[in-house]
Amino acid sequence: MKPRRSRKFSQHFLNSAKIAERIIASAGIRDKTVIEIGPGKGSLTRAIANHAAQVYAIEVDAGMVRELHKLNLPNVRIIQDDFICHDIAKYGPVAVIGNIPYSISSAIIEKLMRNHTTVMSATLTVQREFAWRLIARPGTERYGFMTLFVNYYYAVKKKFAIAARFFTPQPRVSSTVIHMEKRMPMFDLVDEKKFFDFIRAIYRYPRKAVKNALVQVTARKPVGIDEHLLVLRPAALTVEDFYVLYMSVISYGRR
Numbered sequence: 001m002k003p004r005r006s007r008k009f010s011q012h013f014l015n016s017a018k019i020a021e022r023i024i025a026s027a028g029i030r031d032k033t034v035i036e037i038g039p040g041k042g043s044l045t046r047a048i049a050n051h052a053a054q055v056y057a058i059e060v061d062a063g064m065v066r067e068l069h070k071l072n073l074p075n076v077r078i079i080q081d082d083f084i085c086h087d088i089a090k091y092g093p094v095a096v097i098g099n100i101p102y103s104i105s106s107a108i109i110e111k112l113m114r115n116h117t118t119v120m121s122a123t124l125t126v127q128r129e130f131a132w133r134l135i136a137r138p139g140t141e142r143y144g145f146m147t148l149f150v151n152y153y154y155a156v157k158k159k160f161a162i163a164a165r166f167f168t169p170q171p172r173v174s175s176t177v178i179h180m181e182k183r184m185p186m187f188d189l190v191d192e193k194k195f196f197d198f199i200r201a202i203y204r205y206p207r208k209a210v211k212n213a214l215v216q217v218t219a220r221k222p223v224g225i226d227e228h229l230l231v232l233r234p235a236a237l238t239v240e241d242f243y244v245l246y247m248s249v250i251s252y253g254r255r
Helices: 019-026 043-049 062-069 102-114 128-132 145-153 192-202 211-218 240-253
Strands: 031-037 053-060 076-080 092-099 119-127 155-163 175-182
Touching: 019 043, 019 076, 019 092, 019 119, 019 145, 019 155, 019 175, 043 053, 043 076, 043 092, 062 076, 076 102, 102 128, 102 145, 119 128, 119 155, 128 145, 128 155, 128 175, 145 155, 145 192, 145 240, 192 211, 192 240, 211 240
Parallel strands: 031 053, 031 092, 053 076, 092 119
Antiparallel strands: 119 175, 155 175
16 A cells, blocks of 8 residues: 555655656765655655665654655664654764755754754755745845854755656645755854844844844844944845844943
C-alpha cells in the first residue's frame, strides 16, 4: 500500500529523480553529515544517501517512517520526531536539506538560526514568495526582519525554481530552491539575541520613522545618532544601520 499524503503535515512529495539530483548538486554534501527535514516518501533521501557520509532523516509522520525503513539505506538513520522540537546540535557540524512545509517555513528558519553553530549550510525548497523574503534588498516590499536575521548568519542564494508538476499532489504555489552558506559574524556582539530582539522590536513599528520607533522601544528620545538614519523607516535599514542604532542605545544606557 502506498503511503498517503497527510494533510496535517502539508506534504507535497517530490516526484522527479532529476530534480532531486539538482538539489543535491546545489547542496554540495559530498562526504558530509546531513540532516533531512521531512523526508516523506524518501525520493530525496535516496539521492542524499548516494553522496553524504551520514544522513539523519527526521520525519514526524509515523506512516512515512515505516515506509522509509523499507528503503534500507545503510548510511541513513530515520528519526520519528518533529524537526522543530528535535535537538539537532548533538549531530555536530551538519548540512541541512529539506522540502519544507510552506505553513511552517518561518518556524524552521528560526530553528536553523538558533542552531547556526551546528548548521553549516542549508538547501531548502520553499515557497517562491518566501524565498524572495530571504534575498530581498533594503527598501523593497519583502525586505524585513527575517531577511536581516538570516543574512546575518548565512549568505543566501536562489538556485532554481521547481514547477508544480514535479510534486505529488501539485501545490498551488510556486517553489524555489535556496542555498544558505554559513558566514563569519558581521560584528563582535556580546549578546546576539539582544541585538535581534532590538531589531524585532523596531519592526513592530514599520510605518513609523526610526526616530519614533526608537522612542517607543526605549522610552526616550534618540541621542547622538545620525539624522539620516532617524528619518528612515525600518525596512530601509541594513543590518549595519541597525548595529549603529543598537550600539548607540547601549552606549547611552551606560551613561
